[in-house]
Amino acid sequence: MSDTSPLSWTQLTRVASGRAIIDPAASYENKLVDLLYKQLLSVLRTRQPDIEAFIEGHRDIREGTDSQILYLLEAHGIWFQLLSIAEQNANVQQRRQIEKEYGRRRVPGTFAHTFSMASRHDIPAEEIQKVLNKSFFCPVITAHPTEAKRVTVLEIHRRIYILLKQLELTRWTPRERDELIHELRNEIDLLWLTGEIRLEKPTVAQEITWGLHFFTESLFDSAMKFYAELDRALRKVYPHIEFEVPPVFRFGSWIGGDRDGNPNVDTEVTAYALRENARASLKRYRQDLRDLGSKLSIASHSLRVPEHFLNALEQKLEMLGETESFSKRNPGEVFRQYLSCMLRNIDATLKNIDEPRKSSIAYHSAADLAFDLQTLERGLTDARCEHLSRSNVVPLRHMVDTFGFRTASLDLRENTTVTNAVLAEIWQALHQKTHFDVPDFKSDKWEEWVVSELMQPLRVIPNIDFLSNRAQATLAMLEQVKHYQRKLDSKAFGVFVLSMTQTSTDVLGVYLLAKYVGLFTDVDGLEACRILVVPLLETIEALEQGPSILSELLGHGFVRRTIRRNGDSQEVMVGYSDSNKDGGFLTSNWIISQAQTLIKKAGEKHKIPVSFFHGRGGSVSRGGAPSGRAIAAQPAGTIDARMRVTEQGEVVSYKYANHGFAEEQMEILAASALAHTLMSGKDPAFRINAELDEVMQALSGTAYVTYRKFIEIPGLVEFYQQASPVEELTLMKIGSRPARRFGAATLEDLRAIPWVFAWTQNRIMVPGWYGVGSSLEQLVSIRGELGKELLQELYNTHSLFRLILDSVEKTLLLVDMEVAEKFSELVVNTQYREAIFSDIKSEYERTTQMILQVTKEDHLCDRFPNFKRHFSRRLKSLNQVGIEQAELVKKFRDEQHNAEDRQNVLVPLLLSINCVAAGIGSTG
Known part of the structure; x- marks a missing residue:
């Protein structure tokens, strides 16, 4: 009888590294590498034949002329890029091979593996559903300057990746295969001819385009496959249970909202980011609705259309005033007529992004679009077309639930140095004092003033025109939140991340600024803030002070109410980069681990759930590690079905540039976090060993x-x-x-x-x-x-x-x-x-x-x-x-x-x- 027990991450590493599966993965990867090398060499022989001897290892780079060295460096750089593409392609193939050999249930980082483990430990379906309902897994794409590739280069990489996938197929004739290889060579030639070095620093607008590239090229599609796999795994492991699959996965972004040390991010840039984010999602929905309309050529006379759907269609047509024209365009095709109505709504919503006047037929929120999709879904199901509903409408609804009218929720980020300086200006104006008289930001006197301002009804602050440009810009940034939450999407903004947080007063200070610009839910500014402030603990000292910072923060009633209004969890961001720079690699990792446990306990004392936002980079030094193993190493109980993590620079390109790999990375993050949530209280490996x-x-x-x-x-x-x-x-x-x-x-x-x-x-x-x-x-x-x-x-x-x-x-x-x-x-x-x-x-x-x-x-x-x-x-x-x-x-x-x-x-x-x-x- 074959073993069906799940593999651990360590066992998977041994399998994937060739100790259990050797030839299929290694030989396939070697073939790809050999193919790419031959094509690159062919390009170089045409474009720069005098560097072939260097490439082949017959001459040393130090022997070259200035011109040869220049071209050699470019050739080596392109070769490294091609190697990464080949290895990523082989990685996907290797994972498939492991799945074939052992079954998907035994592969860590898959939903099948996670739910199989849960079933083995007698975790009931009710608990699984409860965990899913509160789950929130969110990669946050940042524009940290660690990505040296232009979008143009990324697009060439993607085409090369696709060609390699096509060459996997055995159906091609020799002629067709030669044509694909010729196309591959052309792409490598184009890569050689495309400038590798940016001539100018990218603008933030260009970085916004860079970030959205990954959504339009892979993540919108990958999200639909992600939910299909989640649903499939639940049905497979718990075949007699009907699960409700909620939107467990979201995306965040810092591109256009991260002001910490970047003077190029202003309110205009932030507004542009929000509009472009909204536009990207709406354009994708419009295209999918058009495709769905082309596909659902269902004649009403061929089945029994439920009365509730016909009533919904009639209401839609009357609202749009299009009863006659839509009926003539698609006579007897009620599902197409309904989709035509939805397209009119989407077009109006897109137009509203740039126009101040709201169209009466535009969707007010993504929830309205999701409701229409549910209506269509139910109509098809009740018309005995459940298979069409499940394969065509449900994936689109999952996409809308995931991306809303925002694509990614935009976090705002600023440094404590700036927010405290802005408050100091306001303090001076209110007290008619000079900057020499401002209390120390860590003093009791400063804390008393901040708290007293927060506890009393909102009063008018001095004329903003008398504040510095930096202060005005900071307040304007906060003023944007209320406007765009109403105009675009209630989740258009994520949270306000406060860099270099040292005290609880630092966080309260941001809430006070938000109060001054009317960002509380009541006119007096006493109830709750419309955006959650997240302390970023990024030095060893700040991480050690984290539990007391949080405990002091949660002692304020308006903070607790703000938490309940904004997801019912206080997020705390832990920074791997600066803590490493501050205390070294081992200490940074250990202190972050300890801090999470103690911060979680501080939240429990106040009966407030705490979640963590991991500020990881790509390199080991900045917290980079394989997602599954990094999650498995988190302290017991600290994930609890909620986790955000930054994806920076080259990591974004690596993980999310291509469909198959992007879907795999999303599943690894969510499945690993779910496994940690379900198992950390039951697995002996998580027990504290003093x-x-x-x-x-x-x-x-x-x-x-x-x-x-x-x-x-x-x-x-x-x-x-x-x-x-x-x-x-x-x-x-x-x-x-x-x-x-x-x-x-x-x-x-x-x-x-x-x-x-x-x-x-x-x-x-x-x-x-x-x-x-x-x-x-x-x-x-x-x-x-x-x-x-x-x-x-x-x-x-x-x-x-x-x-x-x-x-x-x-x-x-x-x-x-x-x-x-x-x-x-x-x-x-x-x-x-x-x-x-x-x-x-x-x-x-x-x-x-x-x-x-x-x-x-x-x-x-x-x-x-x-x-x-x-x-x-x-x-x-x-x-x-x-x-x-x-x-x-x-x-x-x-x-x-x-x-x-x-x-x-x-x-x-x-x-x-x-x-x-x-x-x-x-x-x-």
């Missing part, structure tokens, strides 16, 4: 001290700036956001993204591993054999520790000390250079040794053959490009070169940065 948590605390403490000692070494800032292309990164045109907050150039004010990006380019990768080796070594040094045994127990049973070690090990494989040393030679101060680079090498060797000791491997990433194979394909090229980049940085910084010489160096330098980013798989 002894192991004490070991984790000790490891975190040592890692923190080691990391802080490193970043506080005299000359570290100088070493970092000179031994990496961090200054040159500011010349990259990959985002509308400046690289530094408020124009500062200190390490504290440098954004986490360039901090990680620069360490990635020089192949040192400090944020992804530094301090871990010392923490492991010290534990063994102090506790001896017991320490080794505890590390083994942690490794085998503690999902967070295992995830941390796996991530560190993969990062260590990406480190290259030869490239790193080449960059270190750019540091002018010999003393700093030798001391700091020696320290880096020692900790790297220590961390590598300790990781291998715990995992019992001979070499790094023996446990991850897929990852190792993918990286090995890139290694030689990456190292050559890295060494060449160090030389280009040196030339670019040479003060003896004139402006023209520096400009000639700049293009290949920027190409090398793009190339390394593509080869490593992330920018920051």
